[in-house]
Amino acid sequence: MSVRVRYGPSPTGEPHVGNIRTALFDWLLARRFGGQFIVRIEDTDQSRAVEGTEQLILDALTWLGLDWDEGPDVGGPFGPYRQSERLPLYVEAADRLIAEGKAYRCVCSSERLDALRKSQQQAKQPPGYDRRCRELGLPGDEPHVVRLAMPLDGDTVVNDYLRGDVFFQNALLDDHVLLKRDGFPTYHLASVVDDHHMQITHVIRGDEWLSSAPRHVQTYAVLGWDEPIWVHLPIIRGPDKGKLSKRHGATSVREYADKGFLPEALLNFLALLGWSRDETTTIMSRDEIVESFDLDGLGLASAMFDIERLSEMNARYIRDLDPADFLARGKPHLELRLGHSVENDALDRLLTIAPAIQERVKLMPEFADYTDFFFNDGPLDYANDALMGKAYKNKPWMALESVEASLQTLRSVAESGWTAEALEAALRDLATERGEKPGALFTPIRVAATGKRIAPPLFDTLETLGQARTLERLNAAAERLARPDD
Numbered sequence: 086m087s088v089r090v091r092y093g094p095s096p097t098g099e100p101h102v103g104n105i106r107t108a109l110f111d112w113l114l115a116r117r118f119g120g121q122f123i124v125r126i127e128d129t130d131q132s133r134a135v136e137g138t139e140q141l142i143l144d145a146l147t148w149l150g151l152d153w154d155e156g157p158d159v160g161g162p163f164g165p166y167r168q169s170e171r172l173p174l175y176v177e178a179a180d181r182l183i184a185e186g187k188a189y190r191c192v193c194s195s196e197r198l199d200a201l202r203k204s205q206q207q208a209k210q211p212p213g214y215d216r217r218c219r220e221l222g223l224p225g226d227e228p229h230v231v232r233l234a235m236p237l238d239g240d241t242v243v244n245d246y247l248r249g250d251v252f253f254q255n256a257l258l259d260d261h262v263l264l265k266r267d268g269f270p271t272y273h274l275a276s277v278v279d280d281h282h283m284q285i286t287h288v289i290r291g292d293e294w295l296s297s298a299p300r301h302v303q304t305y306a307v308l309g310w311d312e313p314i315w316v317h318l319p320i321i322r323g324p325d326k327g328k329l330s331k332r333h334g335a336t337s338v339r340e341y342a343d344k345g346f347l348p349e350a351l352l353n354f355l356a357l358l359g360w361s362r363d364e365t366t367t368i369m370s371r372d373e374i375v376e377s378f379d380l381d382g383l384g385l386a387s388a389m390f391d392i393e394r395l396s397e398m399n400a401r402y403i404r405d406l407d408p409a410d411f412l413a414r415g416k417p418h419l420e421l422r423l424g425h426s427v428e429n430d431a432l433d434r435l436l437t438i439a440p441a442i443q444e445r446v447k448l449m450p451e452f453a454d455y456t457d458f459f460f461n462d463g464p465l466d467y468a469n470d471a472l473m474g475k476a477y478k479n480k481p482w483m484a485l486e487s488v489e490a491s492l493q494t495l496r497s498v499a500e501s502g503w504t505a506e507a508l509e510a511a512l513r514d515l516a517t518e519r520g521e522k523p524g525a526l527f528t529p530i531r532v533a534a535t536g537k538r539i540a541p542p543l544f545d546t547l548e549t550l551g552q553a554r555t556l557e558r559l560n561a562a563a564e565r566l567a568r569p570d571d
C-alpha cells in the first residue's frame with residue numbers, strides 16, 4: 086500500500102505554526118515511505134473563506150520546503166483539489182444515502198433549532214438535533230439540509246493509531262448535517278468523500294477532531310468504504326500547559342520567517358512537537374528526520390511549544406550554516422537596513438569574519454547590526470560617551486591620547502601585515518606599554534571603527550575593514566574627542 090496523505094487547510098487566514106505541524110507530519114510520512122503528499126483546500130464554509138489565503142498557505146509550505154505532489158496549483162489524478170469545485174461528489178454521496186434510508190432531509194428552521202438548543206440547555210440535557218424529520222421521508226421540494234441517520238444506541242469505535250480503540254456512546258451523538266441548505270457539504274461529509282476518492286491512507290490531524298471521528302467512522306460505514314488509518318496528534322501546549330495560543334508565540338509561519346527564524350530550524354522544532362527519534366536527539370536535518378520518521382515515533386505526551394527552545398535551535402542552525410550561505414541569507418536584511426543593494430563581491434569580503442558573526446546572531450535581522458558599518462561610507466553615528474567607554478568616562482582628553490597612540494601603532498602596521506593576529510599582537514603590546522587595561526584601549530577603537538559598543542570581534546573587524554578605513558575612522562574619532570563639547 087502506497088502512503089497517500091493530505092493536508093486539508095481551510096483558506097480562512099494565514100497558516101499558524103500549530104496547524105502547519107500537521108502538514109509537516111503528513112509530508113514526512115509521505116517522503117519517508119515514498120508516497121504522495123496532497124494539498125486539498127477545504128473551502129466549503131464560504132462565509133469564512135478569506136481571499137488570497139490559499140496562496141499564503143502554499144507559500145508557507147514552500148518556505149518550509151514541504152513540496153506537494155498533488156494540489157490546487159499543480160493538479161493531479163484525483164483533482165480538483167478545492168472542495169468548492171467538487172460539489173457533485175458530495176451531492177452524489179448524500180443522494181445515495183437518502184435513497185438507502187441512511188440519511189434524510191430535514192426542514193427544521195434555524196429558529197426551531199435555536200429554541201430546541203435553549204430548552205435543552207435549561208433542562209441540562211446534552212445539546213443536539215432531536216431527529217424530528219428523521220422518520221418523515223421528506224421530498225426535496227423545500228429548502229432543507231441532509232442529516233446522517235446515526236445509530237441510536239451502542240458505541241462507535243474509533244481505532245486511533247496513537248490511542249487504540251476509543252469508544253463513543255451513540256446516544257450522545259446527534260444526527261449531524263452532511264449537506265447544508267446552500268448545497269455545500271459540511272466538513273464531516275466533504276472530508277470523508279474526498280479522503281475516499283483521493284485514496285487517502287492516513288488521516289493525520291490535530292486531536293481537536295477526535296470528537297468528530299465517530300461521525301466520520303459512521304459515514305464510512307454507511308457508504309460501504311474502508312476507513313483510513315486515523316492519527317490524531319496530541320494537542321500542542323505552551324510551557325504553562327495551556328493550549329497553544331498567541332501568547333505562547335503561536336502565530337503565522339510568515340511571522341516566524343519575518344522575525345528571522347530559519348525554515349530548517351522551525352521544521353526541526355515542529356517535528357519534535359509530538360514526535361521523537363529517540364530519547365536524546367534534538368538537532369536533525371530535514372533528511373535525517375525523513376529517514377527516521379515513522380508513526381511509531383509519535384507520542385501523546387510531548388508536544389510543548391517552547392519559544393525559548395525554538396530560539397536556541399535557531400541560533401544553533403545559524404551557527405552551523407556554511408558561511409557563504411549565511412551571508413546570502415543575511416544579505417536581504419542588510420540591504421533593508423542600508424536602503425540599497427549590496428554587490429556579492431562586497432559581501433564576499435565578510436567571508437572570514439562570517440563565522441564570528443554567526444556565533445552572535447540569534448535571529449537573521451541581527452545580521453544587519455553586525456555588518457552595516459562595513460558598508461557605510463559616511464561618518465558613523467555614535468555618542469562620544471560610547472567612545473570613551475567606562476575607562477575614560479568624562480575624560481575625553483585621556484580617550485584622545487589613547488586613540489592617538491592606537492593610531493600611531495596602526496599606522497605602523499604594514500598594509501601587507503594587516504591581519505587580525507598582527508593587529509591583536511600590536512594593540513596588546515601597546516596596552517602593556519601604556520600600562521592600560523586592554524579593554525580601556527580597545528573600546529574607543531571598536532566604537533570608532535563600527536559606531537557600536539557591540540560588534541563582531543575587534544581584530545577580525547579591523548582586518549575586514551582594511552587599514553585605510555580603520556585609520557580614517559580613528560582619525561574622525563580623534564577629531565570628535567578633540568572637540569568634546571560639539
Ligand code: GLU
Pocket residue numbers: 092093094095127276289290294
Ligand atoms: N479543514 C480542516 C482544518 O482546517 C482539516 C481537518 C482534517 O485534516 O481533517 O483543520
